[in-house]
Amino acid sequence: MNHLSDSYVEETRFGFWFLRSHTWQHHVLRVAINDLRGLFSEALPQKPVLLDAGCGQGKSFAHLRQTFAPQRLIGIDADRHSLELSAAEAARLELDVELIGSDCAKLNVPDDSVDLLFCHQTFHHLVEQEKALAEFYRVLKPGGYLLFAESTEAYIDTWVIRWLFRHPMHVQKSAAQYLQMIGEQGFEFDQRNISYPYLWWSRSKDFGLLERFGVRKPKPFGQREETLVNVVARKPLAGTL
Template identity: 50%
Template sequence: MKQSTALSAAAFVEETRFGNWFLRTPTWKISVLNRALADLQRMLPPGKTFAQVLDTGCGFGLSFAELARCFQPERIVAIDPAPGLQERAGANAAACPCTVELRTDNAAQMSFPDATFDMVFCHQTFHHIVAQEEAMAEFFRVLKPGGVLLFAESTKKYIHSLPIRLLFRHPMHVQRTAPEYMEMVRKAGFDLPNANISTPYLWW
């Protein structure tokens, strides 16, 4: 495991104490993370691997082992703007079968060169980001030609629901509907055919 730090201005809303607890539970891993990964993986050619993977908003690192299992990367670079990334995700990074590099970085202003990654994985991260269009443009910039964005997100109606507003914390003024997210992805330059869109869950 490698660790480095890239300092930049944070443009996100930090999670509540309850939210941070929930992100470490089996419910989150099995019912949210694993379910989304399985749904996204079905849209890719069977057995396709990705050598260099960027995990944006990695949180506690529960995604590392699952990304390694699904895509056999040589390296996962995991970024999160919240302080204490090593303490939160270090154990899961060390246990991952591939190299994991932890970086404190802002998705809307990343420090990577153009065309660095074969895949960008963004799972339940965007609703915390304030500068969403800038972050999506950065995803496009750091992907290699032919690279893949795996994007799974909760939409405005769900984020604005009363239970979510009581238990979690988000920048409410930037939340988007599903069509608005799709428009933003395409506007950033991504090819997004309808066959690569899935809206099966209540949070979408």
């Protein structure tokens, strides 16, 4: 068995290939990290401990180093082969990354030990989402930040995505439901800390082709079902709950 979680949903061969493609690195990862950087209301933590939950093949490492300059970088994934590729990527970058084989629903990380927790396009793969979010909260220091970037059910539950990739469909959620879950866990955020990117690759059904060729006008914010949601949410400081 190549994975470390009983509830792990294995990706398709296409999906595994796509996660190391230029499109993924340049148009998805890089864009999301830049967007999350702009959602902070306060100054960034200096020399943070940064945990990448669902680090996959390590393609986030270079962007995370450039944007957040972590003193310590931890990568966690439940897929053994992905961890091997992450190790190779870290070596290529000459970057010291602590790699841990772990299910997000049971992180092998101490309480209150992480400044920034990056969860990008991972959460919709998780079956035990409530447990994972509780673990994110546990390992973050008081005042630490969850950097959450997700595709919503409106995107995941389309014929193209269902054909090319594999996901646990019964746990997919809307943007509002993800934000509600994060708030109910105890994280703090407001509208300044949220964005709803409307990128070409995230358009449901046709990847925005009809809009690109002028056949259909894009729906404005508030009149469309969001396919992406990004939020920077803070664990309250001790004594502020």
